[in-house]
Amino acid sequence: MVRIVCMIIGILLLLVVCALCEGKRELLFFKIRRYEFTHPDFSRLDSEKKMVLLADLHNKVYGEKNDILLEKIRKEAPDVIFVAGDMLVGRPKVELKEAQDFLCKLPAICPVYYGLGNHEQRIKLYPEIYGEGVYLQYRERLKKAGIIFLENERITLQLDRLKVDIAGLELPMSVYHRFRPSQLSVEEIEKSIGKSSDDFQILLAHNPVDFSAYKEWGADLTLSGHLHGGIIRIPFIGGLVTPQAILFPKYSGEMTVEENQAIIVSRGLGTHTINYRIFNPAEVVSITLFPYTNKEKDTKDNKYNGNHLGEKIWEYQ
Numbered sequence: 001m002v003r004i005v006c007m008i009i010g011i012l013l014l015l016v017v018c019a020l021c022e023g024k025r026e027l028l029f030f031k032i033r034r035y036e037f038t039h040p041d042f043s044r045l046d047s048e049k050k051m052v053l054l055a056d057l058h059n060k061v062y063g064e065k066n067d068i069l070l071e072k073i074r075k076e077a078p079d080v081i082f083v084a085g086d087m088l089v090g091r092p093k094v095e096l097k098e099a100q101d102f103l104c105k106l107p108a109i110c111p112v113y114y115g116l117g118n119h120e121q122r123i124k125l126y127p128e129i130y131g132e133g134v135y136l137q138y139r140e141r142l143k144k145a146g147i148i149f150l151e152n153e154r155i156t157l158q159l160d161r162l163k164v165d166i167a168g169l170e171l172p173m174s175v176y177h178r179f180r181p182s183q184l185s186v187e188e189i190e191k192s193i194g195k196s197s198d199d200f201q202i203l204l205a206h207n208p209v210d211f212s213a214y215k216e217w218g219a220d221l222t223l224s225g226h227l228h229g230g231i232i233r234i235p236f237i238g239g240l241v242t243p244q245a246i247l248f249p250k251y252s253g254e255m256t257v258e259e260n261q262a263i264i265v266s267r268g269l270g271t272h273t274i275n276y277r278i279f280n281p282a283e284v285v286s287i288t289l290f291p292y293t294n295k296e297k298d299t300k301d302n303k304y305n306g307n308h309l310g311e312k313i314w315e316y317q
């Protein structure tokens with residue numbers, strides 16, 4: 001009996017050691033995660049279009065001055081890049097250089113639209129803690145490089161004959177409080193950015209947990225991050241925990257389509273307080289938009305009625 005107990009303890013210790021080693025290993029690289037997506041509005045696209053989604057870099061550097069990350073993004077040849085927030089770490093004496101140096105190189109690839117995460121927002125809202133003028137310095141350098149900030153603002157993008165309304169939502173800081181499930185209302189969203197557009201509507205909203213409100217507001221495609229993939233991902237279940245200490249979030253690092261409206265959640269590129277990942281590598285998200293035809297609408301085995309063509313491949317870097 002003692003021998004069996006010792007064997008069980010030994011196996012458990014081995015599993016813990018393996019998990020710790022895997023968690024550290026996954027901090028060393030990122031993947032390109034590719035999705036394919038179509039929608040009835042895409043009948044106005046004349047050809048495929050590609051979007052790249054970046055989130056939660058948190059000053060992480062891949063290679064010399066993020067040259068590896070930049071080159072992989074360039075190879076995707078995107079038509080547009082969306083930044084869903086938290087590219088730096090919001091703490092006193094905040095460091096700006098790593099995030100700024102990387103982001104300033106992106107507009108040379110294609111247009112870049114930046115929605116704020118909670119780390120940018122806290123630097124902006126509390127200058128007495130993070131430094132007077134720090135956020136303005138960060139934003140102004142990126143704007144001079146050509147990045148378009150959407151701080152409770154909207155802009156129209158033309159893709160072939162398709163008009164795309166892009167809205168960047170600054171979420172109330174209350175949605176980031178620990179141990180408190182978020183319950184954002186449509187009225188709060190409309191107060192910040194107005195009613196949704198009749199054009200194809202993209203919403204940059206850093207925290208994905210209020211997707212039901214984003215859907216009701218009218219977002220056709222929501223782009224989010226924040227949850228770092230749930231830190232630990234459990235096969236067939238998903239992310240384990242949110243930064244708000246809520247277990248098993250519904251949306252944590254995947255593409256989900258509900259009632260013809262989609263959300264894509266990046267698992268992020270970096271970490272900060274909990275410097276750990278398991279079964280959850282960092283990622284750049286690449287999304288291919290396909291022109292819509294009746295062929296998709298008539299496909300009987302497509303459970304999303306032609307609005308979602310699925311995850312294509314993972315690629316190790």
